[in-house]
Amino acid sequence: MELSTVADIPEIEPGDDLAAIISERADLHADDVVCVASTVVSKAEGRIADLADFPAGPRASEIADRLAEITGEEKDPRFAQAVLEESVDLLMEAPFLLTETRFGHIGVNAGIDRSNVPGGDLLLLPKRPSDSAARIADGLPTDRVVVTDTCGRPFRYGQRGVAIGWAGLPASRDWRGQRDRDGREMGVTVQNVIDELAAAANLVAGEGAGGTPVVVARDFKFGDLPGSDNHFRAIEGDYVRQALRGWSYKTGGEA
Structure with missing residues (x-):
């Protein structure tokens, strides 16, 4: 897979056509994945x-x-x-x-x-980032778009790129039932593809004044594994979130 930034994206204003702006500045292929920072999506959608x-x-x-x-x-x-x-x-x-x-x-x-x-x-x-991704994809030669953001993660220092919306490809690919190198059947591995694409894009996009809001991933192959749109964990299986419901922050002076 090859990652490249799209240069010369102007300051985005409400009502701007992101798809047209990207298409004018990038020679896109039909199977490219276009990763777009949520900041420019929000600006185009007037979320200021x-x-x-x-x-x-x-x-x-x-x-x-x-x-x-x-x-x-x-x-x-x-x-x-x-x-x-x-x-x-x-x-x-x-x-x-x-x-x-x-x-x-x-x-x-x-x-x-x-x-x-x-x-x-x-x-x-954006109010509905996956809808935003689909609208952008409608104006591009590729239908594969990921809307990205950055956020921290439990048990890790710093921020990383994550996907908050997507279109044109499944969110995850399921390795369960496949065999590992020792021939054992895998029973739990589900790979969050759109988060990994967002993190890879963020690595080359950069941050701060020198950051670039659009990155193209070329030659990414999803493969023939089963895919799904499972991305945000459901509450019934999110045990950390369930634990937070019974937790409260206490300062040093609180009992």
Whole structure:
């Protein structure tokens, strides 16, 4: 597989046609996978907001006050309100906000970005990133598109690229029933292909001012293994998430 960035992507504004912008700058093949950062998808879809759009309610004010007490830094309750409104479940209220978005992604602060937001205070994630991926794919020579974001992972330091939306290929490929090198049948291995593509794309896209929001993966072969769109783990099988429901953060002075 070969990964290459798409150069000279301009600053994206609401209403821009991402597919047309990408097609003009990349010689795409029918089996390419186009990985697009959620930041430019959100900008094209007008997901830019001001803190004033989210007047804080009592719960948001309470959350902001507690976070300020824990961190020693002032917290804007309007930001907490924005996180609450962009979420369907609040898994952790302290020492940071860990939430589930409407489309099933779990991350800090509902994935709301406060950097690189010209014309606003906040950049919200796309409402339905897989629908966004499908719309972009409609205007490209390839139907394989992955919308990417970056987030941290439990038990690991730092952030990595992850997929939050996709079109044109299964989310995972299933190795169960295949044989390993010793001839033993594999019973649990399901490979999250779109996350791995997102991580590979993020590695070459970079971060900060020098980052590039579109990466093309060429010659990726899914193979003839069974595939599925299982991506976000269901609550009944997510034991870490179940454990969080009975957990609460306590500072050094709390009993």
